[in-house]
Amino acid sequence: MTTFSALIEKRRSIRQFEKKEIPLAIVEEIIRESCLAPSARNEQPWHFIIVRDAGMLKRLSDESKGNILREIESNPDSPLSPYKEVMKVDHFNVFWDAPCVVYIVGPAHARSLEVDCALAASYFMLSATSRGLGTCWVALGSYIKDNGLRREMGLPDEFRIIAPIALGYPQMIPDVPPREAPKILKVI
Amino acid sequence: MTTFSALIEKRRSIRQFEKKEIPLAIVEEIIRESCLAPSARNEQPWHFIIVRDAGMLKRLSDESKGNILREIESNPDSPLSPYKEVMKVDHFNVFWDAPCVVYIVGPAHARSLEVDCALAASYFMLSATSRGLGTCWVALGSYIKDNGLRREMGLPDEFRIIAPIALGYPQMIPDVPPREAPKILKVI
Numbered sequence: 575m576t577t578f579s580a581l582i583e584k585r586r587s588i589r590q591f592e593k594k595e596i597p598l599a600i601v602e603e604i605i606r607e608s609c610l611a612p613s614a615r616n617e618q619p620w621h622f623i624i625v626r627d628a629g630m631l632k633r634l635s636d637e638s639k640g641n642i643l644r645e646i647e648s649n650p651d652s653p654l655s656p657y658k659e660v661m662k663v664d665h666f667n668v669f670w671d672a673p674c675v676v677y678i679v680g681p682a683h684a685r686s687l688e689v690d691c692a693l694a695a696s697y698f699m700l701s702a703t704s705r706g707l708g709t710c711w712v713a714l715g716s717y718i719k720d721n722g723l724r725r726e727m728g729l730p731d732e733f734r735i736i737a738p739i740a741l742g743y744p745q746m747i748p749d750v751p752p753r754e755a756p757k758i759l760k761v762i
Numbered sequence: 763m764t765t766f767s768a769l770i771e772k773r774r775s776i777r778q779f780e781k782k783e784i785p786l787a788i789v790e791e792i793i794r795e796s797c798l799a800p801s802a803r804n805e806q807p808w809h810f811i812i813v814r815d816a817g818m819l820k821r822l823s824d825e826s827k828g829n830i831l832r833e834i835e836s837n838p839d840s841p842l843s844p845y846k847e848v849m850k851v852d853h854f855n856v857f858w859d860a861p862c863v864v865y866i867v868g869p870a871h872a873r874s875l876e877v878d879c880a881l882a883a884s885y886f887m888l889s890a891t892s893r894g895l896g897t898c899w900v901a902l903g904s905y906i907k908d909n910g911l912r913r914e915m916g917l918p919d920e921f922r923i924i925a926p927i928a929l930g931y932p933q934m935i936p937d938v939p940p941r942e943a944p945k946i947l948k949v950i
Contacts, residue, residue, distance in 0.1 A: 578892040581766055582798045582885060598949065605944045610770045611884065614901060621945040630950050653873060679947070685841060686901075692877040696799065696884035697770060704766040713802060728948030736877075756793045757809040759867070760916030761786065762818050 588708025589670040591742030607701040611693040619684035620694040623677040641717035668714040672740035691736035708744030776896030777858040779930030795889040799881040807872035811865040829905035860928035879924035896932030
């Protein structure tokens with residue numbers, strides 16, 4: 575049992591995972607808890623894709639890296655430009671070699687898709703932490719354009735990927751990085 | 763002490779509050795915990811405005827209601843149209859007469875402003891729940907356009923309101939509304 579205050583101190587972005595599989599039932603339980611997040615007008619637009627197959631994880635990472643590189647090449651001012659060199663490193667896996675990635679996705683037309691999926695993602699990351707697991711929201715893993723691959727993932731055409739979350743047992747839990755003091759603009 | 767699983771069952775959207783002030787130190791502590799949320803590239807774009815003054819809360823509610831009505835009138839297909847009649851009810855306060863509203867806001871140019879503020883909002887709602895408080899993310903309270911009022915709030919010109927969150931002691935905690943079964947599209 576952990577207080578919420580202790581739990582949020584423990585929730586860190588994890589980028590080094592043990593080589594240890596996570597039982598599917600645990601992933602499903604974390605997803606079930608994620609669905610308790612609030613959503614605008616209770617629309618619950620979130621959907622989930624669980625990927626644990628190492629080959630598929632590599633293909634998703636490679637697809638994303640290729641698309642990011644193309645985006646940087648076509649627009650050198652892209653905010654992705656700082657990632658250019660690492661995207662070329664063959665053995666670099668955007669998911670930090672996590673044994674599992676859960677994609678939180680939803681229909682592009684949903685009115686508050688990004689916010690609602692972010693709320694579910696927040697629950698997901700905390701639920702995983704409460705089970706001794708580590709997570710990292712890997713925005714670099716969301717650049718999946720290839721239609722064949724999208725279909726293999728089970729991603730409907732009109733769906734958008736909002737949050738690819740790497741999941742695994744952490745090798746270590748880093749300290750809380752420095753946080754700015756809360757920026758309270760005014761108390762009225 | 764509550765487990766995370768119990769906490770998320772207890773976190774409901776609260777729309778009936780006790781007439782009881784919340785000590786400012788508690789609101790500040792909830793904000794401090796909200797700042798432990800992850801953010802894209804650790805940019806922490808979130809800023810907070812605490813409003814506890816009943817007169818100001820009424821003005822913010824009235825300003826929002828007026829702007830929503832104008833939006834519906836200029837566009838009858840607006841997704842806000844279902845709220846038309848209640849927006850005309852004089853004594854209806856969009857914040858459900860909560861004794862406190864915290865606005866989570868940030869610079870419009872921040873790259874992941876909505877998602878980052880949603881993550882902080884999620885922490886905010888859970889932190890409040892862990893302290894016996896209730897919250898409601900009141901999207902209808904975000905339609906603040908009047909420049910004078912924005913200045914009185916301490917809201918810089920280039921800032922956007924992402925999450926106005928009503929905060930107070932709940933009169934009662936409703937049951938968990940029905941949730942759809944988790945929509946898992948595929949396990950790979």
